[in-house]
Amino acid sequence: MGTLEIKNSLVRSATDEGLSTEKGAPTQRLINTLVELAKGGAGLIIAGTAYISHEGRWGNTGTGMDKNCLIKPLSQLCKAVQKADGIIAAQLLHCGSTVNPAILPEKKSLLGPSAMIDPVIGHPVLELSRDHILKIVDDYAKAALRAKQAGFKAVQIHAAHGYLINQFLSTSRNWRKDQYGGSLKKRSLFLYQVYEAIRGAVGKEFPVFIKMSAYDGFPGGVMPQDAIQVASALDAMGIDAIEVSAGTPEGAKKGGWDHIIPAPFKEGSLLKYALQIKEKVNCPVISVEGWRDPLKIVQTLEKIDAVSMCRPFIREPDLANRWLGGDLSPALCISCNKCLDLTLKSGLGCIFHKRKKDGHS
Ligand SMILES: Cc1cc2nc3c(=O)[nH]c(=O)nc-3n(C[C@H](O)[C@H](O)[C@H](O)COP(=O)(O)O)c2cc1C
Numbered sequence: 001m002g003t004l005e006i007k008n009s010l011v012r013s014a015t016d017e018g019l020s021t022e023k024g025a026p027t028q029r030l031i032n033t034l035v036e037l038a039k040g041g042a043g044l045i046i047a048g049t050a051y052i053s054h055e056g057r058w059g060n061t062g063t064g065m066d067k068n069c070l071i072k073p074l075s076q077l078c079k080a081v082q083k084a085d086g087i088i089a090a091q092l093l094h095c096g097s098t099v100n101p102a103i104l105p106e107k108k109s110l111l112g113p114s115a116m117i118d119p120v121i122g123h124p125v126l127e128l129s130r131d132h133i134l135k136i137v138d139d140y141a142k143a144a145l146r147a148k149q150a151g152f153k154a155v156q157i158h159a160a161h162g163y164l165i166n167q168f169l170s171t172s173r174n175w176r177k178d179q180y181g182g183s184l185k186k187r188s189l190f191l192y193q194v195y196e197a198i199r200g201a202v203g204k205e206f207p208v209f210i211k212m213s214a215y216d217g218f219p220g221g222v223m224p225q226d227a228i229q230v231a232s233a234l235d236a237m238g239i240d241a242i243e244v245s246a247g248t249p250e251g252a253k254k255g256g257w258d259h260i261i262p263a264p265f266k267e268g269s270l271l272k273y274a275l276q277i278k279e280k281v282n283c284p285v286i287s288v289e290g291w292r293d294p295l296k297i298v299q300t301l302e303k304i305d306a307v308s309m310c311r312p313f314i315r316e317p318d319l320a321n322r323w324l325g326g327d328l329s330p331a332l333c334i335s336c337n338k339c340l341d342l343t344l345k346s347g348l349g350c351i352f353h354k355r356k357k358d359g360h361s
Pocket residue numbers: 013014015016017047048049091158160211245259260261288289290291308309310311312339340343
């Protein structure tokens with residue numbers, strides 16, 4: 001992936017661990033969690049999303065990449081992961097108006113491409129001014145540089161799942177009349193500026209990835225043909241890898257899809273979107289969502305560069321080593337999505353871990 005060679009094609013997709021302090025510093029429990037994943041053999045670990053500015057926080061237990069004073073504690077995290085033979089990337093996010101309701105009361109205002117009542121949260125959204133947009137672009141660049149200085153081996157731009165960059169791309173959120181709204185080219189300008197600013201900050205050699213939604217899960221959001229064009233443009237600009245997701249909370253609200261699909265679903269349920277993008281780009285493409293069966297994954301790796309998983313690694317942090325060691329039974333994760341509530345309440349976890357500790361089964 002660019003200058004980065006990963007250990008194998010099983011990637012841990014970014015997973016908000018909910019284990020950082022109120023100020024965004026990693027706790028020892030977060031370090032332990034990521035070290036356990038590194039020891040468990042994942043080829044690349046994409047850490048849970050990190051906010052690029054205080055206003056861009058999604059919740060109050062996420063990791064911060066917004067202040068220089070966080071570089072030191074984050075470098076301890078990176079060193080610990082590296083010592084455990086892990087390769088770790090940072091995912092960078094401004095959440096836009098998609099915030100965790102738990103911190104809604106302390107957000108002075110919700111921000112987005114256009115003024116509206118947020119269709120998911122139900123609160124008013126203020127339209128970002130041009131100067132504010134340029135400040136956010138700069139915040140991304142500074143956050144990426146901090147990630148590099150802390151020792152992350154790559155950064156991933158979070159452009160999926162209904163957060164700010166995704167909102168700019170979507171006609172259901174972006175009604176602007178200036179250079180940031182209108183045609184797909186104009187709606188993508190913010191993303192391209194973010195990419196170029198990050199590239200300028202970290203240099204040509206440092207790997208920069210993107211996670212994008214190939215389909216927002218409802219007509220009016222990002223559609224597959226839009227995503228293919230955006231992916232091709234980023235490929236030409238020099239992006240080092242594209243992770244292809246789909247679905248948004250808005251999709252779920254409008255009777256379509258959210259991005260964390262509960263069981264039952266088809267193995268690798270979003271593969272067709274990743275393959276459509278793979279056909280048009282030169283950089284490596286990663287398919288996320290619903291990978292559980294190693295035999296199907298092996299077949300798929302003939303067509304795609306890597307697969308990424310989130311929930312399976314929560315239940316089994318050593319999943320990659322288990323499969324690479326020859327135990328080819330599918331992931332134990334049943335995709336019940338209870339990890340979402342658990343993570344919000346008490347930090348990353350799986351109900352089956354709790355049961356085991358309590359002596360239930
Ligand atoms: C607890 C939890 C936290 C997540 N946090 C993030 C995140 O920080 N960034 C991100 O891009 N996706 C996040 N996701 C979505 C996953 O990365 C992934 O796209 C989705 O769960 C589908 O993959 P899976 O079927 O392997 O779980 C999260 C999902 C869960 C369940």
